[in-house]
Amino acid sequence: MRKKSPEMALRMIEAARILLLEKGAKGTTMEAIAARAGIAKGTLYAYFPDKDAILLALIEDLAEAKTDAFAEAFIEEGAIATRVGRGLAAMFGIVADLLEGSAFAFELIGEHKRLSTRLEAADAAITETIIAEMTAAGIGDAEKIVSVLMAACSGLVMKFPRPRNVREGIVLLCERMVR
Structure with missing residues (x-):
């Protein structure tokens, strides 16, 4: 063989x-x-x-790319709001780049939710990292703030047609919510 x-x-x-x-x-x-x-x-x-196996391979690649992009941007020095904004903009920017121009973005996002817990696990780990860093920085209600940020970032990916707008929107959102 x-x-x-x-x-x-x-x-x-x-x-x-x-x-x-x-x-x-x-x-x-x-x-x-x-x-x-x-x-x-x-x-x-x-x-x-089957096709699901290929979709899972794509999702695995996406989860790794999102995690790496977040870690690389988040680790840089700066205020917590800036670090969170950079990290989430990098992470969700990967998704925006991937889906840019596709008429099937909603369908593809539904497929990943149907098939994989890998993206959920990656998002959960990133969420926990942000909560821990915000809590250490003395920000109250970190868990609620991060929950809203993650949901809003997902919405920005679906709403804005250009990845640049997604990244800029996320940075602005984080600057306003985390401060």
Whole structure:
């Protein structure tokens, strides 16, 4: 049996990502993914048993990218409001970048909620980090504030058509709510 190539898996995942943004989850088939990746359908099935498995791989990649972006931006020096704003803008900016221009953003967000607890776990860990840092900085009601911030950031991703606007909105929101 041939060893599975990580490069081949990435090629399939990238083909799926492109198709999902162009056609949505319902409009993307395993056949279309294989064709887009330039491989036989059997090869795709050898790596991923179904479309949900590919979606989960995409979600795993997104969760890791969000977590890394948050950590990198949040760790920089500055006031807690600035750090929270930078971290959340980086984290939700990743999602905004991914969904920019896709008519299927709402559908794709619904798919990730249906399939994965990985994004929820990543968001929960980030939420706990922010709450701990805000509490250490003497900010009262940190848990409530962070809950509102996370919900508002999700809403900004869905409302604003451009990632730059999402990032700017999140920074402004955090500056106003955390101070």
